[in-house]
Amino acid sequence: MSSATDTGTTDIGTTDTGVPARGSLRALLPALAGHRAMTARTCAAALLEQGSLVALTTLAAHTVGTAVAEGRAPSAATVTALAALVLVRALTTWREMDLSHDLAYRVLSALRVRVFDGLARSAPARVAGRRSGDLAATAMADVEALEFFYAHTTAQLLAAGTVLTGGTAVLFTVEPWLAAAVLPVAALLAVAPFADARGRAVRGNRTRTAAARLSADTVETVDGLRELLAFGALDGRRRRLAARGREVGDAQRAEATREAVAAAVRDLLAVVAVLGVVAAAARSVTDGGLHGPWVPAAMALALSVLGPVAESARSLSQAVALRAAAARVGAAVRAPASAPPPAVPRPLPPGPLAVRFHRVSFDYGGGPVLDGVELTVRAGETLALVGASGAGKSTCAHLLARFWDPSGGVVELVPADGDPVDIREVADAELRRAVALVGQETPLFHGTLAENLRLAAPEADDELLAATARLCGVDRIAPLDTLVGERGSTLSGGQRARIALARALLARPRVLVLDESTAHLDNAGDAQLATALHEESRTTIVIAHRRATIRRTDRIAVLEAGRITEEGTWDELAGRPGSALNRALATSSPASRP
Template sequence: MTSSGAILARLLPPLRPEWRRMIGSYLIATTSLCALAAIGVLTALGVGRAVVHGEWPPTVWWIALGALVLLRTFLTWREMDVSHALAYRVLARLRMALFDAYSRSVPGRRREHSGRAASVAMTDIEKLEFFYAHTVAQIGAALTLFVGAVVCAFLVLPVAGFVMLGGAIAVTLTAWAGAGPARRIGAREQREREEQSERLVDALGALREVLAYGLQSRVVREAVAGTRRSSLIARRREGIAHLVDGTRELILTAVVIGVIAASLLGGEIGGAQAASLPAAIALAVAGVAAVADAAHTVSELHPLIASADRVVAGLHRPPVVAPVDRPLPLPTGPLGVRFENVVFSYDDRTEVLRGWSIDVDPGEHIGLAGPSGAGKSTVIALAARLWDPSAGAVALVDVEGVAYPLDRIRDDDLRRTVAVVEQDARLFHGTVRDNLVRGAETRTDEELRDALTRVGAEGWITLDDDLGEHGVRLSGGQRARLALGRALCREPRVLIVDEITASLDAESERIISDVLERFQGTVIAASHRRETLSRFSRVVGVEREEVATTAGPPRSR
């Protein structure tokens, strides 16, 4: 349990702004649980006096009992209200922290499955939100109640205190005994669900291929088989949980019998003690039941531990770009790009670039050519500082040749200066207007319509048209033009384009090439299309270990 607690504790720092609310939730839960226990003890005390002495409880007893019932009712409502509000805040905090971690560590570079990343961001964090918003407070309240009940038991009926301690130890042992098997089975269940999620993400992402190749039945069979395996594992886990819960019920029954038997054998019952015995039993049951509830909750945490472990791993992903140290302000005016002895590899594997150097002057338009896998897209990503090189440097340069290394430029300044349009650029769900203003400062509708005109889109779409998910209603050429228009709305000084004409018809390719040719700034465009490359005064061949230039030699410095 120590390692599990350590994993859950590692998610507390991102939740620091919510600590005060979490403490408040614990205090409310503790007060509510103590009020419930007090109601049980007070009721048992009144019944005991009525049975033993034949007396109705005094007026103060009725007032106290009524006040406790009202307090418990109010606290139950308040606890639900606070925990639900806190759950949404926890959900937002963890997702924001996870998104920040992903923004510093692009998953694509490490070839991670998007289904697994989505499962962490959605399913795993949703499991954890209720734990930190409600379960932690409930466990803390249960343990606090137990400590208070034990102290009271020793003061009122010492033998009951010893019975309570023995019952609590027995309950804790049942939790420890069942935790190991439950955790192992729960881990298997979680792995099965993850694999199922990956299969479904793959199938939905390749829906056209599934339909074209008639793979529907196979996808369904795999999904059904995975669901059956998950259900079988879940039943085994539930069987262990039922066995442990049944054992705890037996322990609670033994505590009641133990309090009565110990009191009889110890000769502590007589007169006032007999009247208070029901209260002592109620107190013992409340205390041990609190421990039993806490133990049951802890024994059910194994899915949360696995989820928390994955979220922790996501939050502590090594960044692909180092934090900016001693940032430099960028000058006004045109900017070029300089690669100096750049080395880069994916996951410390074969180097894609080795000693790669080139100067792109401010305002110059160059094309990058080379076979698939040569490193064109890598050059694009490095120029936009989506990744950092393994060695060497990438910098922006002004008209006087002064270099501004990318790792010395604030991210906000860099994103305002450099815009990237990738081959598979995604459009966001929403209207055309929503997409064009993404990442840009406030733009008027006139400016947005001008961007549509520049990319030749004004005739077939309007600002208020809904694009659907990923622009599904558009053709490839239309999506490429809107993605380029979105980049132009940011008014960058350096425009980087990666193979956006690769799968387009000749007319779409011509329109996009015209836009790039007219762009007033620096352009770096990777392409294997002759029409696209023919528009550039310089075309640089990208290879793994050297640079070949088809329009003049590489510039030396």
């Protein structure tokens, strides 16, 4: 289970005060650029839907006014026009909803991919320390929340603005006092969502953060269910989940309460608009400006153009509360690459590759972890990288796999013939084919053993797959078509280690890095895999604490205080009093010393 604290779930895409950054929603509008035609059709449908309602309301009021004031029944043309407007209204309402939601779901589909790409691009620097449930909340729940923004905001705002402009222009022509009664209310409705924008954003952020914490705790609880049952901690965990649920409920109630207040304010403004329109119409009738059936028609026009504005104000109120979700999604989409791709990739020559660390320095934002590391691993050599816990061994492995780039110096792959190649100049796909990293806790994915093995080499044929499985003893675990549980939960640590090693070997890397990958194996299993891994043309770096594993390597390099302090064979170093190797081994756990 993750040991990350809750702080990793609260500040993604927010300012120092915890308020989502301004412009978070606007920053996601360019996602519509890939759907210009559908966006245009959605806006046209929204305009027709809102315009037909205004025309229908106005014509219906005029028809009723004609019947009451002049005692005349509506003509056939009027009835036909009303029927046509009803039909147009129904069809455009359906069409607008269909198009707007289709557009929103297409945008969300692309956004999910972009969020995943951003997380992958910035991993592990951005992912490290964040809980898997929090990441899932960003990739799924936060993106899903933006459906309202894309489906109910952009097209409706454009249509409402167009209808208000056109309707107001007509009102100025018919009776300026009616326009004067409508415009102040329309302006208040338009600015109302922004009057408490900061508060809405804070409450929305509180809801999204609470939901992310609940998601993280839920995923963590499911992953650690066996441990919770084994230690009798399930009741405590249940109480924690219940508390998280109450946090979400409290945050949602706070949002709903304030939205109810905002709705009441909009209703009050609508009442003010009605009173203003009635007063303006009465004045116009008194002055002789309006008369007969045009009075109710003008009043209906004045009030109906406010309808889309009020609906847009409601949508904006809800959209402002989505700033937190938009900020989290935007931060993931725009995440900088921890290892930017080369502008002009250099190809790696064929054949064995040596590895060279030249004056390599690195830190994680605090003190230096590596400080001018100088190390060369010859082509075909197996080198043990030894050091106390936290000495920077895994950091060297991660720099070679280019999860990060060094802050100083260079990591190079050196062909037998040709100049050294800085790994920053190698295309990612080619680097992954050349260098394979196997960690101590390499996860497996839900699927068959064969599917997990083919992860690094999907093109591998069945014969090669079976041979590699036999080499690493995977064939003795279960048939290759056997389903393994999520993260390999149905397998032991040693079995997962064998699968991880076989997966790496199936890709036939020229450089293999083993970061405590055999720690879960017993001595016999470790020795067996060491024999299976030996290949003259492959360069292997082994990070280990177990003496037997270190002794079998060709050469040993000891890392202390961010530097290589000692190099040599086991016989040269182990028998030397006070050697750095013996100091490093003395700090290892008893279980790793055989």
